[in-house]
Amino acid sequence: AQSVAQPEDQVNVAEGNPLTVKCTYSVSGNPYLFWYVQYPNRGLQFLLKYITGDNLVKGSYGFEAEFNKSQTSFHLKKPSALVSDSALYFCAVRAARSGAGSYQLTFGKGTKLSVIP
């Protein structure tokens, strides 16, 4: 079974400061890891993914994520937060070799990011 933990329900950061949203995962074999963002009353928007290769992955809107295999973590980061980054962020995982070719993702509970002006 695979699982994702987002240990913080909410993260508050001042505008212009760096932000980090934490994610740890558990999966059999190599992971495919994803970050999504959700604005109120909207669907999930894909931010970035890790498949293989460089541990630092760059994505949309200036976000990046660092894959750490030994710590089974995939933290989302941004050097300078904007008020418009305030939203709900989800980390998700699936095994690189999923059964029956399934693309099912397991999501964390989400972290609400509030960027304070």
Add this chain to the structure above:
Amino acid sequence: KAGVTQTPRYLIKTRGQQVTLSCSPISGHRSVSWYQQTPGQGLQFLFEYFSETQRNKGNFPGRFSGRQFSNSRSEMNVSTLELGDSALYLCASSAYGQGAGELFFGEGSRLTVL
């Protein structure tokens, strides 16, 4: 390229009724998945379809069903609605066989059961 389209966006039903939700995937995407999102349970996987075949099913009662058509459009149906079925139902499509298979989500159908 148009994104994933879900209809209706909002609907209100009463207990015991049934509901059908529709999803049109991104053009060229043949894999469609459905997720239920609630404040308490977060995002829960419902089902996944590829080429009209259900590939995977989540841990939901038989009242929840789905299907996919030859044009990759998908529908899900919930019969005998219960109050606990109130949720945001999200559809996602994926270009099967390409890359990591990241999912692209629609805006969702918000179901309220009274």
